[in-house]
Amino acid sequence: MTKPAYKRVLLKLSGEALMGDDAYGINRSTIERMVADVAEVAKLGVELAIVIGGGNIFRGVAPGAQGMDRATADYMGMLATVMNSLALADAMRQAGLTSRVMSAIAIEQVVEPYVRPKALQYLEEGKIVIFAAGTGNPFFTTDTAAALRGSEIGAEIVLKATKVDGVYSADPNKDRNATRYATISFDEAIAKHLQVMDATAFALCRDQKLPIKVFSIVKPGALKNVIMGDDEGTLVHV
Ligand SMILES: Nc1ncnc2c1ncn2[C@@H]1O[C@H](COP(=O)(O)OP(=O)(O)OP(=O)(O)O)[C@@H](O)[C@H]1O
Numbered sequence: 215m216t217k218p219a220y221k222r223v224l225l226k227l228s229g230e231a232l233m234g235d236d237a238y239g240i241n242r243s244t245i246e247r248m249v250a251d252v253a254e255v256a257k258l259g260v261e262l263a264i265v266i267g268g269g270n271i272f273r274g275v276a277p278g279a280q281g282m283d284r285a286t287a288d289y290m291g292m293l294a295t296v297m298n299s300l301a302l303a304d305a306m307r308q309a310g311l312t313s314r315v316m317s318a319i320a321i322e323q324v325v326e327p328y329v330r331p332k333a334l335q336y337l338e339e340g341k342i343v344i345f346a347a348g349t350g351n352p353f354f355t356t357d358t359a360a361a362l363r364g365s366e367i368g369a370e371i372v373l374k375a376t377k378v379d380g381v382y383s384a385d386p387n388k389d390r391n392a393t394r395y396a397t398i399s400f401d402e403a404i405a406k407h408l409q410v411m412d413a414t415a416f417a418l419c420r421d422q423k424l425p426i427k428v429f430s431i432v433k434p435g436a437l438k439n440v441i442m443g444d445d446e447g448t449l450v451h452v
């Protein structure tokens with residue numbers, strides 16, 4: 215059997231995709247399907263660290279946060295990612311996977327704090343590590359948290375699993391004429407202001423020479439294809 219293309223990856227799971235067809239929150243069958251995808255690649259022996267977004271529950275820049283102090287709204291967003299992380303860890307437990315949630319915000323009665331050497335130890339032991347609460351700082355996003363933690367743990371690639379199947383010339387949900395890139399450089403993605411990820415995340419990955427693969431979390435088998443190095447999604451490279 216062919217081997218996975220990567221030994222250690224940072225998987226960024228879309229919070230928004232967790233809603234499934236619901237208006238907000240966590241759709242049960244959607245999270246179970248995501249976990250099944252994760253289980254499929256975990257059994258290949260790939261070391262997996264996960265950052266999950268919070269867009270299904272709260273975003274600091276959402277209309278619901280209008281009029282709020284931005285930092286306060288962002289802390290609410292980070293707490294939303296803790297809820298998603300707990301739900302993901304529990305769904306993984308039910309699927310027979312062992313995971314550990316580590317939070318960037320002190321909330322020790324609920325989850326353990328992020329301590330880099332401990333995270334590395336868990337990965338080496340074959341546990342899946344879920345990084346909750348983003349970077350722990352307002353004015354950032356979980357995409358940037360994925361770039362940061364991916365760099366810290368020495369991941370070979372950041373895999374952004376989202377609702378679209380790659381990086382397009384414009385938002386494909388708004389522009390029917392948008393075309394998908396097979397590959398694109400960080401500099402081009404930043405210069406063209408492509409909004410699939412924020413510029414801070416792109417810049418950090420560029421500086422750390424950490425490639426990003428953007429692909430669909432909705433498409434069955436896409437995560438495994440990416441892990442096996444098959445043609446899937448868009449590669450963002452230096
Ligand atoms: N040039 C582009 N190419 C692809 N998608 C784009 C582009 N510009 C904007 N988008 C939008 O970016 C979205 C993905 O990024 P976004 O941060 O909104 O979601 P997410 O990361 O999946 O969710 P969350 O932040 O909750 O984890 C896509 O659903 C798409 O509508």
Ligand SMILES: O=c1ccn([C@@H]2O[C@H](COP(=O)(O)O)[C@@H](O)[C@H]2O)c(=O)[nH]1
Pocket residue numbers: 229266267268269272273274275287288289290291292294295347348349350351352353354355356357358359
């Ligand atoms: O490092 C971070 C990460 C996230 N936030 C806030 O949380 C929400 C949800 O994260 P998404 O990446 O949008 O899914 C985000 O909008 C911020 O409000 C943060 O402040 N810092």
